Amino acid sequence: SFFRPHLFTVIPHSHYIPQLSLLTPTRMDSGDERTLLQRFNKRPRNTGWSPLRPFLVTSTVGVPILAGVLLPLALQYQLAMRLTKPFRKPQSFPRIEVPKELLSLPVVPPNQRKFDLVLYGASGFVGKLAAQYLARSYGSSVRWAIAGRRRDALEKLRDKLVKEHGLSAEAIEVLVADSNDPKALAELVRSTKVVASSVGPFCLHGTPLVELCAAQGTSYCDTTGETNWVREMIDRFDDTARKTGAKIVHCCGHDSVPWDLTTRAVAMELKKRGENLTEVRCYDEARGGLSGGTAATIFENAGRPPYHGSRGFHPMLKLPSGKPSGCRTADNTAKFMSFSKEIGKWVGPFPMAMVNVDIVRRSNALNQYGPNLRYKEAAVHPGFMAAFVETFSLVGFGTALMFGPLKSVLKKYLPKPGQGPSEKTMDKNYLKVSTIGVGDKGSKARAMIFLPTDPGYRDTARILVESGLCLAKDPLPSTEGGVLTPATAMGDPLLDRLVRTGCVYNCALLPDKK
Numbered sequence: 001s002f003f004r005p006h007l008f009t010v011i012p013h014s015h016y017i018p019q020l021s022l023l024t025p026t027r028m029d030s031g032d033e034r035t036l037l038q039r040f041n042k043r044p045r046n047t048g049w050s051p052l053r054p055f056l057v058t059s060t061v062g063v064p065i066l067a068g069v070l071l072p073l074a075l076q077y078q079l080a081m082r083l084t085k086p087f088r089k090p091q092s093f094p095r096i097e098v099p100k101e102l103l104s105l106p107v108v109p110p111n112q113r114k115f116d117l118v119l120y121g122a123s124g125f126v127g128k129l130a131a132q133y134l135a136r137s138y139g140s141s142v143r144w145a146i147a148g149r150r151r152d153a154l155e156k157l158r159d160k161l162v163k164e165h166g167l168s169a170e171a172i173e174v175l176v177a178d179s180n181d182p183k184a185l186a187e188l189v190r191s192t193k194v195v196a197s198s199v200g201p202f203c204l205h206g207t208p209l210v211e212l213c214a215a216q217g218t219s220y221c222d223t224t225g226e227t228n229w230v231r232e233m234i235d236r237f238d239d240t241a242r243k244t245g246a247k248i249v250h251c252c253g254h255d256s257v258p259w260d261l262t263t264r265a266v267a268m269e270l271k272k273r274g275e276n277l278t279e280v281r282c283y284d285e286a287r288g289g290l291s292g293g294t295a296a297t298i299f300e301n302a303g304r305p306p307y308h309g310s311r312g313f314h315p316m317l318k319l320p321s322g323k324p325s326g327c328r329t330a331d332n333t334a335k336f337m338s339f340s341k342e343i344g345k346w347v348g349p350f351p352m353a354m355v356n357v358d359i360v361r362r363s364n365a366l367n368q369y370g371p372n373l374r375y376k377e378a379a380v381h382p383g384f385m386a387a388f389v390e391t392f393s394l395v396g397f398g399t400a401l402m403f404g405p406l407k408s409v410l411k412k413y414l415p416k417p418g419q420g421p422s423e424k425t426m427d428k429n430y431l432k433v434s435t436i437g438v439g440d441k442g443s444k445a446r447a448m449i450f451l452p453t454d455p456g457y458r459d460t461a462r463i464l465v466e467s468g469l470c471l472a473k474d475p476l477p478s479t480e481g482g483v484l485t486p487a488t489a490m491g492d493p494l495l496d497r498l499v500r501t502g503c504v505y506n507c508a509l510l511p512d513k514k
Contacts, residue, residue: 036432036450036504037430037432040430040450040452042287042428042430042452043287043428051383051385051386051389052385054385054389055385055386055388055389058388058389058392059388062392062396063392066392066395066396066399070396070399070400070403070406071399073403073406074399074400074402074403074406075402077402077403077404077405078402081404093203093304094204095207096179096180096182096207096208097182098182098186098208098211098212099182099183102182102183102186102212102215103211103212103215104215105186105190105215105216107216107217107244108190108191108216110193110217113190113191113192113193114143114191114192115143115144115145115173115191115192115193116142116143116144116192116193116194116469116472116473117134117142117143117144117145117192117193117194117195117196117465117468117469117472118144118145118146118147118175118188118191118192118194118195118196119131119134119144119145119146119147119196119198119465119468120147120148120177120188120195120196120197120198120199120209121147121148121197121198121199121200122146122147122148122154122157122198123146123148123150123153123154123157124148124198124199124293124417124418125291125292125293125417125418125419125420125457126198126223126253126291126293126420126457126460126461126464127146127148127198127199127461128157129457129458129460129461130196130198130461130462130464130465131146131157131161131172132161132164132461133461133462133465134465135161135164135165135167135172136164136165137465137501138469139165139167139171140167140168140171142469144172145172145173145174145175145191145192146158146172146173146174146175147174147175147176147177147188148176148177148199149176149177149178149179150176151174151176154174154175154176155174158172158174175187175188175191179199179204179205179206179208179209180205180208182208182212185208185209185212186212186216189209189212189213189216189218190216190218192218193218193219193471193472194218194219194220194221194468194469194471194472195209195213195218195219195220195221195468196220196221196222196252196464196465196467196468197209197220197221197222197223198222198223198293198461198464200223200224200226200293200296200297201226201296201297201300201301202222202224202226202229202297203226203228203229203300203301203304204300206222206224206229207229207232207233210233210237210248211236211237211240213241213246213248214237214240214241214244214246214248214481214483215240215244216244216246217244217245217246217481218246219246219247219248219249219471219472219481220246220247220248220249221249221250221252221464221467221468221471222249222250222251222252222464223251223252223253223255223460223464224250224251224255225251225253225254225255225256225297225352225355226297226301227251227316227354227355227358227359228301228304228306228307229301229307230250230251230316230358230359230362230483231307231308231309231314231315231316231358232307232309232315233248233250233483234309234315234316234318234362234483235307235309235310235311235315235318237483238318238482238483239322241481241482241483242320242480242481242482243481244481245479245480245481246481247471247476247481247482247484247489248481248482248483248484249467249471249484249485249486249489249490250359250483250485251355251359251485251486252463252464252467252468252486253456253459253460253461253463253464254288254352254431254451254455254456254459254460254463255352255355255356255359256352256355256356256359256360256485256486257463257467257486257494257498258431258433258449258451258455259282259356259359259360259377259433259435260356260359260360260363260485260486260487261447261449261486261487261491261494261495261498262282262433262435262447262448262449262507263277263280263282263360263363263364263369263375263435263437263447263487264363264367264369264487264491265435265445265447265495265507266280266435266436266437266445266446266447266507267280267367267369267370267437269437269445269447269507269508269509270437270439270443270445270509272509273439273441273443273509274441275439275440275441275443276369276370276371276439276440277364277369277370277373277437277438277439277440278370278372278373278374278438278439278440279373279374279375279376279437279438280360280373280374280375280376280435280436280437280438281342281376281377281435281436281437281438282353282356282375282376282377282378282433282434282435282436283340283343283347283377283378283380283433283434283435283436284350284377284378284379284380284431284432284433285379285380285431285432285433285434286350286379286429286430286431286432286455287428287429287430287431288421288429288431288454288455288456289420289421289425289426289429289454289456289457290414290415290420290421290456291415291419291420291421291456291457292414292415292416292417292418292419292420293417293418293420294456295411295414295415295416296417298401299401299407299410299411302401302407311324314361316358316361316362316365317361317362317365318365319365319366320480320482324365325364325365325366325368326371327364327365327368327369327370327371327373328361328364328365328371328372328373329357329360329361329364329365329373329374329375330372330373330374330375331354331357331375332374332375332376333349333350333353333354333356333357333375333376333377333378334347334348334349334350334353334376334377334378334379335349336348336349336391337349337381337387337388337391338378339384340378340380342436343380343434345380345381345382346380346381346382346383346384346386346387347378347379347380347381347387348378348379348381348387348390348391348394349378349379349391349394350377350378350379351394353377353378356375356377357375357377359485359486360373360375361375362484362485362488363485363487363488366484366485366488367487367488370440420457421454421457425454426453426454426457426458427453427454429453429454429455429456429458430450430451430452430453430454430455431450431451431455431459432448432449432450432451433448433449433450434446434447434448435447435448436510443509443510443512444509444510445507445508445509445510446507446508446510447505447506447507448504448505448506448507449498449503449504449505450503450504450505451502451503452502452503452504453502459502462498462501462502463498466494466497466498466501467486467490467494469497470490470493470494470497471489471490474490474493474497475493476489476490476491476493477489477490477491477492477493
């Protein structure tokens with residue numbers, strides 16, 4: 001078989017997979033992998049309904065409306081915005097300046113800090129899930145606190161956690177710190193080894209916290225998928241973080257841990273054969289939902305110009321020396337639907353591929369997988385009609401974001417911040433990423449990771465917590481600080497944590513074709 005992974009390890013958490021008992025590590029062949037969804041009682045998104053009706057509606061009604069009405073209106077709107085730009089007041093983006101006296105405060109030694117981990121934004125949708133996971137899985141064995149801007153919401157959450165998990169109120173401390181209050185943020189940052197943040201949009205609320213963490217040598221991880229903002233953080237704070245030893249690790253959730261870690265895995269397998277990674281192909285099978293925080297982030301970032309940096313090259317390529325890395329990554333992610341002969345299925349664009357490619361670009365620049373890496377990623381669909389409907393939906397949504405009036409309408413009907421998928425919906429969701437790496441001598445390796453519950457929120461919360469604890473407690477591949485990625489800052493220690501707490505994972509070289 002072309003796909004023949006060699007090892008299967010899963011220790012699912014009872015909250016995620018109540019119908020399964022604890023499994024011990026066992027060997028898995030390709031047949032076992034194909035039955036993953038059935039074993040975890042999951043159904044692909046497009047099963048249970050015939051794609052014929054939505055395909056007919058999309059092709060006969062949706063496509064003419066998009067091509068004949070929506071797209072021309074969006075293009076005219078964008079043209080009008082460009083022509084009137086000289087006559088309009090320049091768009092301003094709020095920026096909170098951190099006082100120099102806060103940035104120059106003496107660094108508190110790690111062994112004198114009160115907490116191992118502080119969850120910042122704990123009263124938000126993902127923040128609550130993270131707090132629940134931490135209380136349920138670690139209780140008082142970890143020194144942790146919940147933080148945010150509203151004391152009443154935080155205390156309500158703490159009381160709920162105490163009641164549900166039998167903890168003492170003293171085990172979960174409440175810290176109040178508004179993202180616009182640098183003084184309160186500085187006190188928070190100096191009290192803990194690691195801050196794990198889920199406060200978005202990060203381009204609005206995240207910068208002062210990152211700046212203070214970098215200055216104080218406090219490690220940091222978050223759930224952002226805003227790579228434009230990540231580029232700015234590298235450009236502004238990478239040097240400071242390297243001096244203090246702070247590990248600033250963005251995208252520690254669904255965006256982009258599965259892709260970042262599996263790309264690293266296939267690169268390491270090929271390195272064992274003395275080969276550089278030349279191409280990586282990721283095939284995504286997912287079922288998920290949308291929260292109000294994600295919607296707010298999409299709308300906020302849709303109107304922002306790209307961040308190009310101050311050094312004359314792509315910020316993701318920045319090395320500790322300040323020079324650009326010689327290991328570059330080309331974006332070959334799917335832009336249209338097509339049939340993949342490699343896996344024998346229809347594939348199309350994956351919404352978060354534009355985020356994942358940038359994180360892999362940063363990891364390649366620092367870990368040096370290969371000098372000329374081509375990154376390909378696509379969503380897998382069960383058939384042509386399903387692929388057509390899904391691709392059309394993405395194109396339609398993207399076009400709507402280009403047309404201001406329709407964008408405003410969408411805001412009214414999508415979830416609001418603090419809202420998200422129900423528990424029942426999240427129980428049905430999952431993510432499976434199959435990553436194939438090709439070496440410069442022709443060898444191939446394959447890694448697969450499977451998240452058996454909602455990847456965008458419930459498992460993002462788990463990944464965020466495990467990332468924070470990994471930074472706080474585990475021996476890491478490097479002691480150096482900087483603005484890093486999950487693969488460069490943590491690598492195998494994080495992967496081990498994720499496998500122990502709920503993921504299925506395997507990686508192996510593929511047999512040579514004869």
